[in-house]
Amino acid sequence: MAIKVIFVGPMGAGKTTAIAAISDIPPVATEARNHDKTMHVKATTTVAMDYGELSLDDGNKLSLYGIPGQRQFSFIWPIVSKGALGGILLLDCSMSDWAEQFKFYIDSFRSLANSGAMVVGLNRVEEDDKETVSGVIQDCCENLELALPYFFMDPRDPQDVNLLLEALVINAELDHILQGE
Amino acid sequence: MILPAATIEKIKEILNYSTDIRDEIESLLLCTSDGHEIACASYRGLKIEEAKVSAMAASFAGLSLTIADCCNKQDALGGIVETKDGLIICGLIKTPEVDLVLLGVFAKGVQHGLALWNFRNQLNKFRSLLKS
Numbered sequence: 001m002a003i004k005v006i007f008v009g010p011m012g013a014g015k016t017t018a019i020a021a022i023s024d025i026p027p028v029a030t031e032a033r034n035h036d037k038t039m040h041v042k043a044t045t046t047v048a049m050d051y052g053e054l055s056l057d058d059g060n061k062l063s064l065y066g067i068p069g070q071r072q073f074s075f076i077w078p079i080v081s082k083g084a085l086g087g088i089l090l091l092d093c094s095m096s097d098w099a100e101q102f103k104f105y106i107d108s109f110r111s112l113a114n115s116g117a118m119v120v121g122l123n124r125v126e127e128d129d130k131e132t133v134s135g136v137i138q139d140c141c142e143n144l145e146l147a148l149p150y151f152f153m154d155p156r157d158p159q160d161v162n163l164l165l166e167a168l169v170i171n172a173e174l175d176h177i178l179q180g181e
Numbered sequence: 182m183i184l185p186a187a188t189i190e191k192i193k194e195i196l197n198y199s200t201d202i203r204d205e206i207e208s209l210l211l212c213t214s215d216g217h218e219i220a221c222a223s224y225r226g227l228k229i230e231e232a233k234v235s236a237m238a239a240s241f242a243g244l245s246l247t248i249a250d251c252c253n254k255q256d257a258l259g260g261i262v263e264t265k266d267g268l269i270i271c272g273l274i275k276t277p278e279v280d281l282v283l284l285g286v287f288a289k290g291v292q293h294g295l296a297l298w299n300f301r302n303q304l305n306k307f308r309s310l311l312k313s
Contacts, residue, residue, distance in 0.1 A: 028247055032239060046243075070216065076240055
């Protein structure tokens with residue numbers, strides 16, 4: 001049986017791109033024309049879900065699901081995330097409200113975050129800003145009483161996306177072991 | 182604003198007129214393909230959560246297109262939900278300027294053929310309006 005992983009985060013964070021970067025199959029997307037250019041300037045947006053697959057060396061298969069990032073589609077988030085091993089939260093840190101988005105998505109997927117089954121990918125961070133962004137993430141995690149792994153990444157780069165997946169799987173396995181003790 | 186105010190007024194007129202004169206139509210909702218409500222009309226005191234249903238209609242339409250594509254069927258026109266209480270039909274309206282989704286909720290007992298015929302008439306009205 002395939003292991004399900006979800007990609008979450010706001011519109012334009014790179015969820016569709018990240019899935020496309022690592023999927024073994026042509027990714028399935030549900031893109032529609034973006035009419036709300038105040039939210040993001042991109043031409044299309046996901047309206048239901050993205051789907052991709054990744055085969056692992058041990059023979060297991062990961063099913064990669066992406067949620068639609070716009071909040072009006074929050075009704076579908078529990079449907080898409082049902083049965084997921086964990087989630088990858090992607091954020092576009094060039095957006096002024098990225099820290100607010102971080103808190104919002106942690107809150108929306110709190111059960112995954114609480115169980116250590118969430119990893120954060122920070123996209124579009126300039127070299128000079130990395131320290132500041134790290135500080136903000138660490139403060140947010142402290143306030144939320146969470147310890148989440150975070151990585152600076154580019155969703156177009158398969159190596160970066162694979163690193164997030166590896167961190168997620170290791171974290172989930174650790175949590176599983178700790179719960180068994 | 183996605184459409185000019187005058188066009189939205191005209192859309193509302195069509196929706197209200199259609200739900201008034203066609204007993205089999207319970208609700209008609211028009212939204213953008215990315216889930217933003219444009220206008221909605223219902224009759225007999227029926228109430229649907231317009232913002233929520235707009236997002237759901239957009240998701241449903243998006244999935245309909247993707248499912249059709251994955252099954253080697255091109256240019257999906259929309260999708261149908263069959264319930265014991267009647268049909269829900271959703272259809273796409275594509276124009277150079279804007280992509281819209283029309284959702285029609287039909288009363289219990291209405292035959293599929295009649296509902297589809299009626300729904301397509303509504304779609305054509307909006308296509309003509311947006312073309313003009």
